[in-house]
Amino acid sequence: MAAFLEVNNLTKTFGTTTVVKSVNFAFDKGEFISLLGPSGCGKTTILRMIAGFEHPTSGSIKVDGQDITGLKPNQRQLGMVFQAYALFPNLNVGDNIGFGLKIAGMPAEQRRARVDEMLKLIGLPGFEKRYPYEMSGGQQQRVALARAIAPRPRMLLLDEPLSALDAKIRVSLREEIRAIQLELGITTVFVTHDQEEALSISDRIVVMNNGNIEQLGAPHEIYNKPATRFVATFVGHLNTIEATVLDAAARTVAIDGQTVTVSALPASAASAAPISLTLRPEVLAVGPRDGNDITLTGTISDVTFLGSVIRLRVALGRNIISLDTFNDQRTAPPARNEPITISLASKDLLVL
Incomplete structure (x- = not known):
């Protein structure tokens, strides 16, 4: 079965700067896809090319088998939600929602x-007579x-669409967006x-950097099996440890004078x-844990209370690593400068 959304060799150049570099991906109907990356990586430019607001320098875009690369935005049958809501301030909620329908002659x-x-779907029945200025940011984004x-x-x-909202509203609204997307089955x-x-909230994620795709995969693949150093450091919190190979054949390395055996080393x-x-x-883990075959000793250099989780920073020597432990209301959290023994499974210690 052919993919619903196909992007082939998509490139965009502004002057002498290429911001999207021969990008390729394909997704099935009904998938929720995230383009993830830092500012300036090309993700918004790709979205604008799909929408028709930017024209590719080269490459093609297909939706449901139709090549839409040369079509105007209003010919593509795509819906767009912007970061800044972009509601018409002189129209009430009902007229804002119905604007595209009116233009289409319904x-x-x-x-x-x-x-x-639509008002029932977004949880705002009875709001059709209100104006955007009478609503919160989260409500306005629902209307958009x-x-x-x-x-x-x-x-x-x-x-x-959520970056202008405060943290709590952002979490609840992203869950609502995902629920609506699943209910409608819309790509x-x-x-x-x-x-x-x-x-x-994604089915699959495209991680971008400097105009290129670094990795494409399901969330658990992106997080647990990063394909590049950039993905490993950009997605989630990651400890990077500098070590020295002691015996390549035996797979032993030294971490600040402590010898450990890793599960694999590169051939080089x-x-x-x-x-x-x-x-x-x-x-x-703090202390031993079943299945953990590596132990390291160090000193607690910092303790950060995050509610249900306590993040410890442990100095092994020149390496300082973070670990998360659950908050236990019955015991006080560890203190700075305390000695500590931590453990991990060798399979979780990955070589970059």
């Missing part, structure tokens, strides 16, 4: 019914979402620089050579 009675349907999906577009494009492309957002690893290792904070 009769007034059908239009009202569709607006009512309803306006985008009211004409029943083939695909929904979201350009960092969605979501642009964000927030790793947690992308990991929590040579004894006495420096090497970089990585591990996530959550795979570390």
Whole structure:
């Protein structure tokens, strides 16, 4: 079965600067796709090319088998939600949601019914007479979402729609967006620089850097099996440990004078050579744990209370690593400058 959204060799150059470099990806109908990366990586430019607001320097875009590369935005049957809401301030909520329907020539009675349907979908029934200035940012963004999906577009494009909202509203609204997307079964492309957002609501994630795709995969693949150093450091919190190979054949390395055996070393690893290792904070344990075959000793250099989680920074020597432990209300958290023994499984200590 052919992919629903196909991007082939997509390139965009502004003057002498190439911001999107021969990008390729394909997604199935109904998928929720996130374009994730830092500012300036090209993710928003890709979204704007899909929407028709930017024309590719080269390459093609297909939706449901149709080449839309040369079509105008209003010919593509796509819905777009912007970061800044972009509601018409002189129109009430009902007229904002129904604007695209009116332009398309839908009769007034059908239009009202569709607006009512959209208000129920976004959890704002009875708000049709309000104006944008009478609503919170989260409510305005819900209206913008309803306006985008009211004409029943083939695909929904979201350009960092939550970045202007406060943290609590952002979390609840992203969950609502995902629930609505699943209910409608609409293919969605979501642009964000927030790793947690992308990991929590996506079917697949495209991690971008400097105009290129670094990795494409499901959230658990992106987080647990990063393909490049950039993905490993950009997605989630990652400890990077500088070590020295002691015996390549035996897979032993020294971490600040402490000898450990890793599960694998690259074929190019040579004894006495420096090497970089990585591990996530959550795979570390305070003290022994079943299945952990590596122990390290160090000193607590910092303690950060994060509510349900306490993040410890442990100095092993020149390496300082973070680990997360659950908050236990019955015991006081560890203190700075305390000695500590931590453990981990060798399979979780990855070589960059």
